[in-house]
Amino acid sequence: MPTSVRERVRAELTAEITAAARRQLAEVGAAGLSLRAVARELGMASSAVYRYFPSRDSLLTRLITDGYDALGAAAEDADDPAAPPRERWLAVCRAVRSWARAHPHEYALLYGSPVPGYAAPRDTVPAAARVGVVLGRVLGDAARSGTLPATAGDHRDPELVSDETAAVLGGEHPALDDAVRLRALLAWSALYGTISFELFGHLVGSVADTDRWFEVAMGELVGLVGL
Amino acid sequence: MPTSVRERVRAELTAEITAAARRQLAEVGAAGLSLRAVARELGMASSAVYRYFPSRDSLLTRLITDGYDALGAAAEDADDPAAPPRERWLAVCRAVRSWARAHPHEYALLYGSPVPGYAAPRDTVPAAARVGVVLGRVLGDAARSGTLPATAGDHRDPELVSDETAAVLGGEHPALDDAVRLRALLAWSALYGTISFELFGHLVGSVADTDRWFEVAMGELVGLVGL
């Protein structure tokens, strides 16, 4: 392939750029990410980078989708379909936290305040849903195996809300109770809140042993969803 | 007071600067906040602003503390000590969400990803704790009035974790069960996660009626803390 040698070196250089950008992201954060700095690190002119990424935002978008992919992969790897559902759920939650702690700036890029003037394109949506899909699969398997107890109709109006959540959590598992989906989405929000609080330093004076705190919190949440 | 006329105009100009900064914050976000732009809006040279705020970060710090104060005041105003504890708790949660929706950029500044290279000084800590104090007071009153049921010792090791959380949630109410404090902190994290998910657009495809979603979610959480 004559043309592909060109494409090969282009793909390699693109990878080098994203790698350098990720490195710089870990140092100065998302808002401080400088296209010129990554060019400097790679020893080329800043204008040359624009041959590969038409704008700084597009580079950021790439980092975001890559981040979602990495987080989703971590969640999928942590899910052992042979384990009991409760352990599966907890393992996924722990994997998400571990990934967040290992890549705090990337996590902040994904779930922190949106970059002003930057709107995440639609490309990011499927990648972002991967973690939710994993959690939904755990719930669906639990429901099929009967591990998930049928929730009493104690909720006031589940059907009116859960219809929209079905697309994300357990969408392919109609066996899932509406109330369960709802609580699962709440648990996902709570997981996000717990991790963000820890990472963004909002419980520095409140909790000393964050590892144990996370375990206890997840124990409460997994009970909330019914596992 | 001869000296205070100078101090007065200084205080007024400082207030004008912060007001203009808050206005700009609502438009372009925290990272896009430009010291030159606020100077332009006020019709003065950019260098003059440095007489009042030694750096852009110090201006940001002021906006942060002001934001925590406003949020804390909103939470305190929403708390009616005469109402039943469950309603008090829900009212505070609703007030926090309302304030966040009314001031999304300020909320993002407070609870979003930390600005890179900027470390929140210690001044922000007491202001940040006001909402937690309100929630703690509700729990403490509930415990004293007997509305808060004594939680069974079903938790594995509450005393090891809750000791550190006491400083924030219900610190002045030793009657509070350790497990309750723990769940309160978890509920506060979940509240934060729920609001952030909504504000940061992480459930655009999942939940359509965010108002009802929030009500249902808070209904679950208030049950979690035992109210």
Added chain:
DNA sequence: CACCGTCAAGAGCAGTGCTCTCGGTTGCGT
């Protein structure tokens, strides 16, 4: 071999945070 697309480089524009210097004013202590 000639050609033409692709690429890196550099200059340049508008904007940023921040520093410094320059006058002018204001207020306090002597």
Added chain:
DNA sequence: ACGCAACCGAGAGCACTGCTCTTGACGGTG
């Protein structure tokens, strides 16, 4: 009551940013 000192605003300037445009060179293709 006067002079000194602190304060204040304006402007120029530095180093940096994202981004655009033009220039020139290299290399795969017909």
